[in-house]
Amino acid sequence: VGAAAAITLLPGMASAALVDDAINAFTGGAEAGSDGITLIAPEIAENGNTVPIEVDAPGAEAIIVLAAGNPNPGVATFNFGPASGAQAASTRIRLAGEQDVIAIARMPDGTFRRAQQEVKVTIGGCGG
Amino acid sequence: MADNVTPRVRVPREASAGDVVSIRTLISHPMESGQRRDGDGNVIPRSIINRFTCDFNGENVIDVTMEPSISTNPYFQFSAVVNETGTFNFTWYDDDGSVYEETADITVA
Amino acid sequence: GNWARLAAQQQLTQDDLIGGGGTGNVTLIHITDIHAQTQPIYFREPEFNLGVGEMTGLAPHIVGADFRAAYGIEQGSAMDYALTFSDFTSLARTYGRMGGLDRIATVINAIRADRPEALLLDGGDTWQGSLPALRTQGQDMVDLFNALNVDAMTSHWEFTLGADRVNEIVEGGNLVPAFLGQNIFDAMWDEPVYEDYRIYERGGTSVAVIGQAFPYMPIANPSWMFPDLSFGLRRQRMAEVVQQVRGEGAEVVVLLSHNGFDTDRKIAADVPGIDVILTGHTHDALPEPVQVGNTFLIASGSHGKFVSRVDLDVQDGAMRGIEHRLIPVFSDVIAPDPEMSALVAETRAPFEAEMSEVIGQAGSLLYRRGNFNGTWDDVICNALISQRDAQIALSPGFRWGASVIPGQDITREDIFNATAMSYPEAYRNEMTGEFLKIVLEDVADNIFNPDPYYQQGGDMVRVGGMGYRIDPLAEQGNRITNMTLLETGEPIDPAETYVVAGWASVNEGTEGPAIWDVVESHIREVGTVNIDPNNTVDVVSG
């Protein structure tokens, strides 16, 4: 166990309102379906400072990624151009503690698709 | 301007027409979030790369808007479809106005 | 049943233990989590091994009488001794030590005599856990497992030797087993670093073995020792690799895993196409496979106590049948293989004098396993408090470490068997009550999260000098209550600062004497180690 770990107490978490605002700014308040989008993130982050994530929404124009528990929930917006080979991308993100990562895709027909996953950021465990 | 900013890209050198190729990019950059404080308790100002683009022969592949929650040394993996021999242009835009660029050529048979 | 009667008549025989030939056309031999134990040892299985969520009451989360009932094991029998904690000391005196690499070699040779093409697979946690392994940076175990002609291995504690050392071994050209791990990635470019799998042609059949290293290396162990590596479950990729090996003609797919049992049980349900999962890390030993859909999970224990033989019937590109035998390695029954005995003696010779020195005596049973405490850890916590002048001690919930039975001398080797690892510094820090609560809650959630994908295996951090109440079924942040400083009986004050000693910190630059020196000094002072029943953790549920 990393019992001697210096825990940096986290800055204030984003309010649910901030997350809703960020979502509405992208969707204009439209409902999002859950099919046709994949978000891959680890269940347990190895390091909250660099958490690998992957989003994939075939045919999407754009995908936003939000970290619902960060002081500022916005993470990135991926806009796919005509030369994109797939509407998918991977990156690494910071997570200030255990929270949901949310991905929402905007499709050419104006509909939206949403996926989310909880990621645990832990100070350590001990193994067998 | 952040020190020692080095862009790196990994792109296949060759492909067949119509192939979807995987592209990976990495740029060394501290991505100062604006959330941290220095030893005197003062907020360290935000200084991040806020946008990354990749174009192939002038046509856009991906255009990413970035927030401080992107990790230090931003990494992206994505894919492009290539129909002809040409050049990928990668561009990173820093908060401080700096622009970092890299290119990679691919031969399409 | 039968073994018990034979044992009672002192007629337990090697042939009874190893068994005869199996059916089928593909034979797997599995050994895992030996933790560098080359000698026969005592190892008490857990008294507490709670399952939560969907795993409640399911194997391997059954102990003692429930375990005997589930598998038809007679109380007091040889298998009761091997598989449960019940009446351990007295059964240990009856049945003796288990394991020993020379006995394991005999078992493997017997299976190979029957099935020359059997695949020998090692689940990892092989190169760490003893004084010789520590001193030789795992070389003794590499040499000995090379001599066993192991076909493939995966890993966990191996990386606590440092990535450079692992690479020296793997790339040095002298490692016999394939070093597999589909989930070990280069952290910078996100590329696999080692082999994902091997495909073997055995018994006219194409057998794929996919490796899965411990997913949470950088959290559970010091990430600074392997800074360029990333692990993780990577189950989407695992599914791709399964499809890939099927595409390459594999007729049967084996996952050689160090995920831990519950995680693998869920993997079996979520990743299609795996026929057999050879599990590891959580040190469970089960006498029968656990079936999940069309996948069979095998749990082969730890510390060399058991060898699993798995016979698969593979016909027309698909597994049609499975037969499994958990072979208990009773060291007084199975004859040592002379060649392996000699090799083991060679690896131990340089350290023999140092290891055999008697430091004290065991007045009571010293063991490791259990969700909340173990008497070996009580000794370690007592040593930390007395030798480092602390109010509270923390010892990690490791599941490795051989047991010592009452009346036995405690040698330096015994101390190292419970402590030998590469980040042994016994730190002394100040921590607030609030921080201690955060630590306990965090570790508890890593063990008792109802979703196995959010668990890391291991047991609760052991605490000395402080008692607490735990409700494993409560939500994260609400499991731990009634934290009490034992020296005063006062509740722990979140704002108060306490002097805490511990060891095995994952932080770089941790300072302090090595834990084995701290424990040795303590045992020299007390002479005979007696540990009273530990009542300081109050486990409640609901």
Ligand SMILES: [Mn+2]
């Ligand atoms: Mn282990």
Ligand SMILES: [Mn+2]
């Ligand atoms: Mn392990």
